[in-house]
Amino acid sequence: MITGEAAGEIRAVVPDVPTLAQRLAAVDYLVDQGLAMSLFLSLRLPQPLLLEGEAGVGKTEAAKAVAQVLDTPLVRLQCYEGIDAAEALYEWNYPRQLLSIRLAESSGRPLSEQELFGPDYLIRRPLLRALEHPGPRPAVLLIDEIDRADDDFEAFLLELLGEAAVTIPELGTIRATHPPVIVLTSNRTRDLHDAVKRRCLYHRIPYPSPEREVEIVRRRVKGASETLAVQVANAVARMRDSDVQKPPGIAEAIDWLAALDLLGVERLDVETVDATLGTVLKYSEDQEVIRAAGLDQLVRSGD
């Protein structure tokens, strides 16, 4: 179902798993073996990839990095409750249609229904934009937080996930010439339908090891010292182990390091941690828990 051109282009960019991992690292996205394998298979089989994981482990970033590696646009569809075809796929430009009708009337020019429901009057929403991407490499379509949409919407997505096609009643079925690379993310607020899962590959992104996290945050915050990055990674790892409601993700670690870097901090100490805790922990209860355990625990190096 994928055209030869698109498949060939992808094969040229990602011939094997190590190359993909290297290219992702080149755009500052570091992957472990499992994620590299899932992304590789998703690109080459090709099949949509469903990513799960705690908030802030880099699910959305994965899609962005893949788009960068392929050097194609990233089309993002943020899901929310009640999202429907008009917001995800297409909508007719009604004011413009009405105006055209009036104009046709006053000028006496006949206006057919086919004209009125033609491409000129179509507002393209993310899904349609991703399908109509002209190539040569396919666009990356990120369907973010699919679990927030209601399950009718999942059913609506099935045709897109399985066939890379959508049906618009007025226009007929639109089939992608370059089927997009589809990445879905979910926070598991509810189970997805088996029909959706069947069409996707699945990977759960875990928290990285502290060493890996040091690499990641240093790539994101250019110029931050290694000692500081190590201290931040260790402190964040301790926070995750402790009794907090919302364990900080990689995104928070990056924010924290960026804040410390901005302040010109060389080494982490109790005062700076206290002053900048709000960049990592966003619940007052969590801050209390960490403060009660003693901030000096966070800045102590090593174990």
Next chain:
Amino acid sequence: MTESFGVETIQLDLPALVGALSRRLHDAGLPVPPARAADVARALTLVRPVSRGTLYWTIRSVVVTEDTQVKVFDAVFAEVFGGGSDDEPEVELEDVTTVPDWQNDEAPGSTSGDDDESEQEIPLTIASADEVLRTKRFDALAPDELAELYRLMTALELATPLRRTRRYEKRRRGERIDLRRTLRGSLRTGGDPVRPRRRRRRVVPRRLVLLCDISGSMEPYARAYLQFLACAAGCGPNAEAFAFATRLTRLTRALRSRNPERAIQRAAAAAPDWSSGTRIGEALRAFNDRHGRRGMARGAVVVILSDGWERGDPALVGRELERLSRLAYRIVWVNPRMAADAFSVRAGGMVAALPHIDALVSGHSFAALREVTEAIAGEGEAPPPVVEPAPEEVEPDPWPSATPVAGSSVAMPSGHGPSRGNTTPGWVTDE
């Protein structure tokens, strides 16, 4: 073909290997549809794994569709390709496949060994049997009565309060004009939008989240409540069911089956901590952390089925319920011990919970379940009772407030009675 080169042998063996692996996985409870098996074969030809780790991740990427399946997959992978994986610890399949055998179990509430007697009760006419069932306490039900009860329960309508969504639906008297349909209609009248079509916000029932206590003290009720959970989970995509004793288990998927017996078997297999100690606070925290905070409890009706006997710290129950009450639309606590005459709120967890719950109902029999459905619907029920300053007398008498019912196992904290023995698999007596 044994004499040919190694590389060739691998290629020839691929379909057989994938077939055998899929069958093993299927037997272990991880279904691999044929299309997916074909994907495994394609993935293996694409990747050409040379190391064990690559092989592991190639197959896992394609086969595993849910986090919970990883354990099963690891076990089967280790079995097929030999143990000693550097990534994953070896897991034995035991705890995945043991299923508490409900059928052979003596029903929790039936009087000791009188099987004939319970059978004699069947010939009653259906109508009167229903009557008896309606008011009979759940802890005094025989196995076949439980099956009959399931039939009654399926007729229960669990309607949660409504919630407005972002989505619109067409309505003659909607609050907004539906441009799309108005314009379509206008083509019929020569382009003049003569009749405006209207739309309005769609309303949908709120999500229903059920948390059922399956600890030792709740054992007499667990089976009946599990049936209740199955009915609730089966009533629509908008319900979620959990069970907890020492840990929290999500049962929604296990319970979603057309065959109630099978659904309950699956649920029983899914929860490893049947009849162990109660840690309501920790279970609630696990729920809040893993599910509630992410949005499952947001604006939902949360029903907790528990007697409130907390082995852990009651303060934690209060704290976690407070968190939950900030997320949920309403919290209903179903406590079967409320039906006892001398009931007063004394169980530590219950006292801590009271300030944060919207309704406290008994739900100890089918008739009493009506209160539960009303509380779920939010129809003017009595507010929870005021806390009575109860003297702390926890240790010596475990059930100060529950009046023993003749022929029930409430008289003794279940599992500690001399006659009961080790009836439920997964029994833990660590406390």
